[in-house]
Amino acid sequence: xALRTLIARxxxxxxxxVASRGIQTFSLPDLPYDYGELEPAIxxxxxxxxxxKHHQTYITNYNKALEQLDAAAAKGDASTVVKLQSAIKxxxxxxxxxxxxxxxxxPIRAGGGEPPHGSLHKAIDSNFGSFEALIQKMNAEGAAVxxxxxxxxxxxxxxxxLVVETTGNQASVKDPLVTKGASLVPLLGIDVWEHAYxxxxxxxxxxxxxxxWKVINWKxxxxxxxxxxx
Amino acid sequence: xxxxxATPLKFTFSSSHGSTRRLQWRNNQRSVKRPYRGAITAKIxxxxxxxxxxxxxxxxxxxxxEYHWGKHHxxxxxxxxxxxxxxxxxxxxxxxxILATYNKGDLLPPFNNAAQVWNHEFFWESMKPxxxxxxxxxxxDLIKRDFGSFEAFVTEFKAAAATQFGSGWAWLVYKANKLNVGNAVNPxxxxxxxxxxxxxxxNAINPLPLLTIDVWEHAYxxxxxxxxPDYISTFMEKLVSxxxxxxxxxxxxARAAEREREEERARNEYEGDDSQTDPQPVxxxxxxxDDSEAD
Numbered sequence: 001x002a003l004r005t006l007i008a009r010x011x012x013x014x015x016x017x018v019a020s021r022g023i024q025t026f027s028l029p030d031l032p033y034d035y036g037e038l039e040p041a042i043x044x045x046x047x048x049x050x051x052x053k054h055h056q057t058y059i060t061n062y063n064k065a066l067e068q069l070d071a072a073a074a075k076g077d078a079s080t081v082v083k084l085q086s087a088i089k090x091x092x093x094x095x096x097x098x099x100x101x102x103x104x105x106x107p108i109r110a111g112g113g114e115p116p117h118g119s120l121h122k123a124i125d126s127n128f129g130s131f132e133a134l135i136q137k138m139n140a141e142g143a144a145v146x147x148x149x150x151x152x153x154x155x156x157x158x159x160x161x162l163v164v165e166t167t168g169n170q171a172s173v174k175d176p177l178v179t180k181g182a183s184l185v186p187l188l189g190i191d192v193w194e195h196a197y198x199x200x201x202x203x204x205x206x207x208x209x210x211x212x213w214k215v216i217n218w219k220x221x222x223x224x225x226x227x228x229x230x
Numbered sequence: 231x232x233x234x235x236a237t238p239l240k241f242t243f244s245s246s247h248g249s250t251r252r253l254q255w256r257n258n259q260r261s262v263k264r265p266y267r268g269a270i271t272a273k274i275x276x277x278x279x280x281x282x283x284x285x286x287x288x289x290x291x292x293x294x295x296e297y298h299w300g301k302h303h304x305x306x307x308x309x310x311x312x313x314x315x316x317x318x319x320x321x322x323x324x325x326x327x328i329l330a331t332y333n334k335g336d337l338l339p340p341f342n343n344a345a346q347v348w349n350h351e352f353f354w355e356s357m358k359p360x361x362x363x364x365x366x367x368x369x370x371d372l373i374k375r376d377f378g379s380f381e382a383f384v385t386e387f388k389a390a391a392a393t394q395f396g397s398g399w400a401w402l403v404y405k406a407n408k409l410n411v412g413n414a415v416n417p418x419x420x421x422x423x424x425x426x427x428x429x430x431x432x433n434a435i436n437p438l439p440l441l442t443i444d445v446w447e448h449a450y451x452x453x454x455x456x457x458x459p460d461y462i463s464t465f466m467e468k469l470v471s472x473x474x475x476x477x478x479x480x481x482x483x484a485r486a487a488e489r490e491r492e493e494e495r496a497r498n499e500y501e502g503d504d505s506q507t508d509p510q511p512v513x514x515x516x517x518x519x520d521d522s523e524a525d
Contacts (some may be wrong), residue, residue, distance in 0.1 A: 053456040090395045126461060140470070146399035168396065174360065194447035195456060203301040203448065 023070045025063040028056050037107035041211045043200045051102070054195055058094030065091060076159055097150060097189055104188050106217035116218040120187075120225040127162040134164070136192065139209045141166050148193040153221070155228050158184035185228045187221040234289035247414035269369045274314075274324055274347060276307040286359060289468045294452045295321045302448055303350040324348055349399060358471035365472040369479055376409040384466055386411045387443075397446040402475070404438040404482040438482035440475045 031051055036044035065087040072080035106112035115131050117126065128134040134153070141164055142151035149168045156163050163184070190212060197208035274451045279285075279299060283294035310327070314320040319327050319340060328348060331341035364370060370380060377383035383402075391400035402411055443449075443465050450461035 049455055057456070086395070149396070194451060198448060198451040200456070202297050203305070 011194050021046050023066055025066065026059050026095060028052075028059055029101050029102065033105075033107050033110065037103060037109075038112070038215045041215045042105075042197075046195075046197065046199050049199075050077075050195060052193075055095070055098040058091045058098065061087065062091035062095050082201055090125060096190070100186055101191050103220045104190070104217055105212075105215050106219070107228065108215065110217075111219055112215040112217055113213060114218060116222050117230070118222060118226075120218070120222040123162050123225065123229075128164075134162075135213055137164050142192045142209050143190050143206050144189055151190050151192060152186050153188040155185045155225055157185060160229070162187075185224065188216065233501070235294050270271055273311050273320075274307055274327070274344075276304050277351050277354075281359055286357060286469060289453075290357070291453050291463045297452065298418075298444075299350070299354070302446075303347070306343045306346040306350065310340055310347055313340040313343065349442065349444070352439065353399075353442050355474050356441050356443070356471055357465070357469040358473065361469040361471050362467045363472065366476045369472060369476055372479070377411075381411075383411070387441075388459070388462050388466065391443050391445050393457055394445050400443050401439050402441040402446060404440055404479060404486070409440070438478075438485055440478045440482065441470065460473075 028051070030103065031047075034044075035047040035051070038047060065084050069081060069084045069088065071077075072084065121131065124131055124134050128137060138151050138153065145151065145166050147168065147169070149166055152165045152167065154163050154165055155161075166182075190209065192205060192209070198203065201208040261423045279295070283295040283299065285294075292297075309482065311320075314327065321423075324344060324347060327340060327344045330346055331338040347353065364380065373380055377386060377388040387400060387402060392398055400411065402409060423445060443462065445458060445462070450458060454464075
């Protein structure tokens with residue numbers, strides 16, 4: 001729920017649902033930077049494919065599943081409603097995760113890579129020892145994800161602490177946000193699906209993880225942290 | 231996992247699961263089954279595809295093989311060898327390691343690497359230069375029996391590969407004498423998998439794999455980027471080795487028949503022995519099955 005609220009609040013153009021055939025569908029949000037602006041950490045080619053193809057496909061399939069869900073619910077077709085859940089979770093999760101991911105990145109000229117200040121910085125120090133220790137932990141856990149998935153820095157609102165979690169595939173719409181406690185808010189998610197880095201880094205995921213910190217938008221993470229921990 | 235247990239082409243089944251028998255196996259491996267050139271302990275090999283790295287071009291590029299076989303497959307092999315060195319696993323053949331580390335579902339750390347090594351070997355052998363086309367008459371007849379038509383099978387196999395969420399594999403398996411298509415995340419089955427999950431417990435009702443396609447993104451990203459459906463179509467039309475499927479089918483049929491005999495024998499043994507309160511499937515194959523299937 002927290003996640004959905006964040007997305008809805010976000011000012012990115014076109015991220016809002018659009019009405020179509022009676023139900024709300026989703027469309028691809030614009031990136032707040034150009035595809036080439038994260039180079040050399042992430043190539044323009046990767047950014048373009050990742051945004052225009054992968055993210056768009058999640059949205060297309062999410063909308064399709066939602067339309068099917070709407071039709072099935074209208075007919076009282078319970079088994080179809082249940083069957084659609086995995087497609088909704090996967091594709092909807094892909095849309096939500098990528099929408100966060102784009103905001104987690106920023107060109108260096110726009111402050112990408114600049115470590116967090118203020119309350120988030122303090123929270124990182126007290127939870128992980130240091131900013132470097134957090135990065136090390138996320139790199140290690142991200143590298144260890146088997147197959148496709150994500151590594152997250154989240155705020156556990158219930159226990160008022162920061163946590164690092166990994167999720168498989170696009171499961172984050174549920175985990176870590178719901179199944180690991182309804183109060184877990186994602187501050188930063190790093191996509192470790194191969195499509196996020198393969199054209200540039202091939203099999204060497206650790207290099208991708210090492211370099212992505214140069215374009216991480218800590219301002220965004222800090223804003224969410226301040227808002228959610230207030 | 232089940233893929234490994236059931237591998238029709240090269241699996242010599244063993245019932246050795248207990249530690250005492252494992253020692254026997256170790257001797258056996260050294261002297262007979264795994265004559266690893268000059269090595270003191272047997273290492274799992276980084277087995278090359280049965281064709282050159284550019285042999286599948288333009289459908290699967292040499293560059294893809296250089297990474298997929300040369301880096302990804304190799305990393306699984308290297309990591310597995312690191313994990314098993316000095317343990318009782320380090321002289322077992324790959325299939326035995328998978329069986330042992332599957333550990334009745336309570337996976338031991340080397341399982342993932344071992345299963346991935348097996349899957350990749352099986353995948354390379356599922357393709358050939360000039361592949362595609364139609365299967366042998368026998369395979370075709372079975373496909374028609376179980377899927378209705380060859381086209382229906384292709385549609386189902388493609389769908390399994392395309393709808394595998396995230397990284398994983400899609401399989402054609404021989405299960406209880408019926409062909410079916412399944413997809414499996416690797417190496418663990420999840421409840422969301424289609425009904426024929428290859429990575430399953432090593433008991434006698436495991437599906438026997440005939441064909442697989444790797445749908446991890448690294449398998450196709452350099453050649454097809456996000457276009458997984460194009461990769462799957464190319465695999466089916468230009469790469470699939472129906473020869474391999476035919477050979478595997480023969481072995482699977484023999485294997486299934488043997489399983490039935492072994493189960494029957496085990497049932498009879500258990501009925502006559504009340505002390506066996508906790509029958510373990512792997513041990514149900516009897517002690518003489520080591521010799522019943524030659525490589």
